[in-house]
Amino acid sequence: MGVTVTEDVTTVDVTSDTTVTVTENVTSVSVSDNTATLTIQPSETSVAVSGNTTSINVLAESQEILVNESNYLGNFGGQTLDGTLTTTGTITAPNVDISTAGSVTTNIATGINNVNTTDVKVVNIGTGYGYGFYGGHSTTINMGSQSSNGTNIFNIGNGTTSGTGETTINLKGNVSASGTITAPNVDISTSGTVTTNIATGVNTSSLDTKTVNIGRGFANGGYTTINIGESGTTTSTTNMLGDIVASGQLSLNGETEANRMLTLNSDASGAFVYDQLLSFKAKYSSSGLAEAARIGVIGSSSAPSRMIIGTNQAAFTFFDGFGTRQITSANASTGGYVDNTCNFGGAFARWKLGYFASGTTTSSDRNEKQDIEQLNDAELRVATKCKTLLRKYRRTEAIELKGEKARIHFGIIAQDLQDAFTSEGLDAHRYAMFMEDIWYETEEGGIAYPSLEEVPEDLRDIAVEKNRLGVRYEQLLAFIIATL
Numbered sequence: 328m329g330v331t332v333t334e335d336v337t338t339v340d341v342t343s344d345t346t347v348t349v350t351e352n353v354t355s356v357s358v359s360d361n362t363a364t365l366t367i368q369p370s371e372t373s374v375a376v377s378g379n380t381t382s383i384n385v386l387a388e389s390q391e392i393l394v395n396e397s398n399y400l401g402n403f404g405g406q407t408l409d410g411t412l413t414t415t416g417t418i419t420a421p422n423v424d425i426s427t428a429g430s431v432t433t434n435i436a437t438g439i440n441n442v443n444t445t446d447v448k449v450v451n452i453g454t455g456y457g458y459g460f461y462g463g464h465s466t467t468i469n470m471g472s473q474s475s476n477g478t479n480i481f482n483i484g485n486g487t488t489s490g491t492g493e494t495t496i497n498l499k500g501n502v503s504a505s506g507t508i509t510a511p512n513v514d515i516s517t518s519g520t521v522t523t524n525i526a527t528g529v530n531t532s533s534l535d536t537k538t539v540n541i542g543r544g545f546a547n548g549g550y551t552t553i554n555i556g557e558s559g560t561t562t563s564t565t566n567m568l569g570d571i572v573a574s575g576q577l578s579l580n581g582e583t584e585a586n587r588m589l590t591l592n593s594d595a596s597g598a599f600v601y602d603q604l605l606s607f608k609a610k611y612s613s614s615g616l617a618e619a620a621r622i623g624v625i626g627s628s629s630a631p632s633r634m635i636i637g638t639n640q641a642a643f644t645f646f647d648g649f650g651t652r653q654i655t656s657a658n659a660s661t662g663g664y665v666d667n668t669c670n671f672g673g674a675f676a677r678w679k680l681g682y683f684a685s686g687t688t689t690s691s692d693r694n695e696k697q698d699i700e701q702l703n704d705a706e707l708r709v710a711t712k713c714k715t716l717l718r719k720y721r722r723t724e725a726i727e728l729k730g731e732k733a734r735i736h737f738g739i740i741a742q743d744l745q746d747a748f749t750s751e752g753l754d755a756h757r758y759a760m761f762m763e764d765i766w767y768e769t770e771e772g773g774i775a776y777p778s779l780e781e782v783p784e785d786l787r788d789i790a791v792e793k794n795r796l797g798v799r800y801e802q803l804l805a806f807i808i809a810t811l
Contacts (some may be wrong), residue, residue, distance in 0.1 A: 458744045476634035546558040598628040601635075601662030625662040632660070640665050674795045675762030689801065702809050705751040712747045713739065713803065739803065741796035760806060 330339065330347045339347065530537070596603035605622040618640060618694040626632045631648035637659040644657035644664065656665040672678045693699075702710070716739050725733035741761065748755035755761040767782050767790045775793075776782045782790045 486697050493750045566781050592658065593624050593626065595626065598626045601625045623659065623662055635659055635662050641669050664761055673775070674762075674797070675766050675768075675793065702806075706754055706806075708746050709751050709753065712746065712750070713807050714810070716740070716743045716747065718743075738800070739798055741798050744798060744803070745796070759804075760799045760802035762799065763794060764797070767792055 397778055404627040422740050459639060485529055489706045525730070549703055589730040591604040593602040593604065601623055601624070603621050603623040606618055607620045608777060609619040611617045620636070620637045621638065622634065624634050631646065633644050633646050635644045635657045637643055637657065639660055640656075640658050642657045642659035642665070643654050644662075646655065647651050657663065658665050717737065718740060719737050720740075721733045721735055741763075744761055748758065748761070756763065768775060769786045769790050771783065779790060779792075
């Protein structure tokens with residue numbers, strides 16, 4: 328049975344299996360029983376459906392279908408909506424296709440900001456759960472064009488907020504993106520144990536390349552900081568697997584483990600330009616940091632490149648070229664060589680033993696000397712006395728370590744050498760063969776201050792003066808030889 332309405336009618340009531348077609352303005356269409364098809368073309372005021380309806384077709388472009396509270400639109404079958412659907416209840420369907428040809432914008436939960444601070448908009452997609460046999464089944468959410476030529480842009484949480492409002496996007500489970508995800512702030516976190524994998528898929532060939540760009544936005548005078556690891560008191564370990572190339576500034580504040588090559592590329596403007604690659608900073612207060620050392624490189628178009636490591640003028644540079652291999656003193660601030668400036672060890676921090684294949688060289692160029700004279704009679708008498716002051720002995724620390732196995736040494740006692748000079752009216756401190764080093768410590772084995780003035784004022788009362796006497800044997804032996 329069919330009912331066709333072609334004129335203005337106030338009310339149409341249908342109570343049996345009927346096809347209703349409306350082609351003119353009708354105030355109300357009410358269907359209360361099973362209906363095969365209800366087709367509405369122009370602008371009806373309202374459509375009320377209380378029975379099972381297979382299909383509702385709304386063809387007028389300006390029409391709206393209002394579904395309120397617990398009413399359902401299309402439990403079974405398919406509904407085609409060419410206008411606007413507004414619902415204040417729930418839309419439940421196993422398959423929903425929101426699409427059209429050409430350009431389309433689909434807005435979900437984009438209404439005007441809530442009327443108070445407690446209102447919340449929640450959009451759940453794919454959050455249903457399985458149970459029983461189906462409890463382990465997966466949910467896949469596909470967004471974007473399936474065409475290889477299509478460009479897909481997904482904006483999530485890009486509404487404008489004001490005041491203290493903010494947008495938070497929570498992603499739980501596995502999120503796979505084969506395109507580009509753009510966001511000003513992304514927080515990938517959860518409580519407890521969590522593993523976040525980025526670009527960890529298996530390469531299909533040796534030609535495959537994975538590139539992960541972090542903080543690579545265009546620089547226009549700004550500053551980019553990338554923090555990896557816990558910011559609280561929890562111990563953080565950063566493991567870097569594979570070859571690591573850092574072309575910009577890299578700051579590591581926690582424990583960092585690199586299991587393969589770590590490559591730091593210089594960004595100097597060209598050859599012969601010193602470039603600092605690493606800076607090591609230490610705290611001088613609870614919050615203040617000061618540079619303790621640095622590592623830099625300097626390249627050359629006509630010689631091997633060099634690395635410099637150290638602080639200021641207490642640094643080393645390494646060179647291998649022109650048939651020579653050498654480690655020399657350098658300036659860590661400029662990358663240049665430093666001559667006759669830096670000591671190797673000190674009276675308070677001595678090296679134990681040195682091994683050399685062919686001895687050491689001491690400069691003795693006439694051009695670097697003045698006041699050249701022969702020894703006077705008093706000095707010759709001291710040199711003669713020194714021959715009788717040579718002794719054999721064993722070192723105290725060696726006996727503590729080895730006991731009776733400690734070996735015997737030969738030499739002169741520095742205090743005896745000093746007394747020999749004093750006996751002839753000479754001051755041993757005027758002669759470089761005699762050494763006396765003085766420093767100050769505020770705790771045993773702590774910082775050695777070269778003078779009391781260098782000790783911080785609040786520590787001077789507890790500073791202890793230390794001294795150690797020594798002899799330069801190459802000069803002492805030359806001194807004794809003068810008497811032969």
